[in-house]
Amino acid sequence: MMIVIKINNLVKFYGKFKALDGVDMEVAEGKILGFIGPNGAGKTTTIRILLGLLRKNGGTANIFGKDAWTYAADLHRSMAYVPDVVNLWPTLTGGEVIDLLGKLRGSINHQRRAEMLKRFELDPTKKCGTYSRGNRQKVALVSALSSEAELFIFDEPTTGLDPLMEAVFKECILELKRVGKTVLLSSHTLSVVEKLCDQVSIIKKGKIVESGSLDELRHLTRTSISVETDEPIIGLEEIKGVHDLSMDETSARFQVESDNLHGVLDHLAQFGFKSLVSRPPTLEELFMHHYGEMLEQGCKGQKGGD
Numbered sequence: 001m002m003i004v005i006k007i008n009n010l011v012k013f014y015g016k017f018k019a020l021d022g023v024d025m026e027v028a029e030g031k032i033l034g035f036i037g038p039n040g041a042g043k044t045t046t047i048r049i050l051l052g053l054l055r056k057n058g059g060t061a062n063i064f065g066k067d068a069w070t071y072a073a074d075l076h077r078s079m080a081y082v083p084d085v086v087n088l089w090p091t092l093t094g095g096e097v098i099d100l101l102g103k104l105r106g107s108i109n110h111q112r113r114a115e116m117l118k119r120f121e122l123d124p125t126k127k128c129g130t131y132s133r134g135n136r137q138k139v140a141l142v143s144a145l146s147s148e149a150e151l152f153i154f155d156e157p158t159t160g161l162d163p164l165m166e167a168v169f170k171e172c173i174l175e176l177k178r179v180g181k182t183v184l185l186s187s188h189t190l191s192v193v194e195k196l197c198d199q200v201s202i203i204k205k206g207k208i209v210e211s212g213s214l215d216e217l218r219h220l221t222r223t224s225i226s227v228e229t230d231e232p233i234i235g236l237e238e239i240k241g242v243h244d245l246s247m248d249e250t251s252a253r254f255q256v257e258s259d260n261l262h263g264v265l266d267h268l269a270q271f272g273f274k275s276l277v278s279r280p281p282t283l284e285e286l287f288m289h290h291y292g293e294m295l296e297q298g299c300k301g302q303k304g305g306d
Contacts, residue, residue: 002029004064004151004182005050011058012045012206019045021206022059027184027199032177034197035186036287042206043186044084047155050184051081063151077106080144084156086136088128094139095124101143113146119168134160145172152176155186170196194283202287210286217286222255224279225264230272239264250274 005027012020020042027033037043048054049061052072061068063075088097095117102108117124122138131139137160144152158166166189173196176183187193193200194214201211210217222243227233232249236242241260246253250271256264268276 002064003027004029005033005184006062006065007046007050007060009059010046010049010056010061012042012049012054013057019206020049020056023203023206023208025201025208025211027182029182030177030180031198032173032183032185032196034193034200034283035184035203036188036190036193036200036283037203038188041203043203044155046203047081047153047184047186050153051079052076078149079151079153080105080147080149081153082137082140082144082155082157084159086133086140088131088136088139090129091127093125093127094122094131094135094142097128097139098124098143098146102146105147105149107148108143108146109148110146113142116142116145116172119172120165132160134162134165137161138165141169141172145176149181151182151184153184156188157185158187158189158192166192190283190287200283200286214283214286222257222281222285223261224253224255224281226253226275226277227251227268228274228276229268230274233268233271236264236267239267 003026005025007023007025010020010023010025011018023042023046025033025035025046035043035046045054049056050063050068052069052075055069063071064078066075068075088094092100098113099108102113120138120142122135122142126135128136128139137157141157144154158169161169170192173183173185177196183196185193185197197214199211199213200217201208203209228251230250233247233252236247236252236254237245239260240263241257242264243255243257244253
């Protein structure tokens with residue numbers, strides 16, 4: 001399988017500040033990678049280097065086997081990009097902008113253009129200066145999704161969209177996957193990433209701290225258990241790896257670390273199961289595994305400043 005995006009030991013400085021500190025990433029053809037992290041973690045910087053808009057200070061950033069900076073003009077013919085903040089020419093109509101962007105890229109599928117306009121409920125005859133933020137975002141999405149690109153890069157693409165249009169976006173991304181397109185999706189909306197992506201890379205302070213499929217990453221946090229038994233449960237609070245335990249005689253709710261899950265279930269089995277519900281960790285919980293400490297420190301700082 002061809003590797004569409006390949007980044008090795010990528011480094012970027014802004015003055016003395018190291019924005020990227022040895023980032024590694026691979027996205028295979030036909031796959032969707034979710035790229036997540038808070039503001040300032042390095043997501044947009046990485047994307048701008050891939051687009052050939054920023055020059056790296058170290059490492060490699062290749063698309064389709066070519067250096068993203070050296071071959072930027074050629075690579076853009078095979079790429080479509082939607083940023084988080086879309087600025088358009090205010091005196092042009094939405095339709096004129098979509099057509100212009102298509103010509104700059106080299107191709108546009110007019111049948112798909114008409115379909116996307118309908119699905120995103122965008123009036124292409126209005127001037128861009130009259131559009132809301134959500135409608136400006138729709139112009140960029142329609143333009144990208146009407147293209148014949150092989151690689152799609154989305155940086156917070158659902159900013160300003162209502163839940164209905166966000167659902168349309170999800171459908172479109174899954175359609176891209178079905179026809180073998182490759183997608184790099186950066187988003188704060190973890191439910192979007194969890195639903196769409198084959199793999200996830202979590203970036204923190206310019207470094208990739210975890211990367212893999214959701215199933216591969218779920219070892220990082222706890223599984224939630226809700227159980228009801230035939231006989232009273234005893235000794236559960238003494239088992240290693242059990243957290244946030246709430247129980248009465250024959251029922252319990254708790255979280256358990258993945259390494260201790262089998263031991264906990266073996267212990268519960270002796271009391272006889274009436275019901276057992278196990279819920280694996282969500283992407284949000286995986287994210288908080290890495291950023292919870294940072295948020296706690298931020299809250300303490302705010303409290304101290306009051």
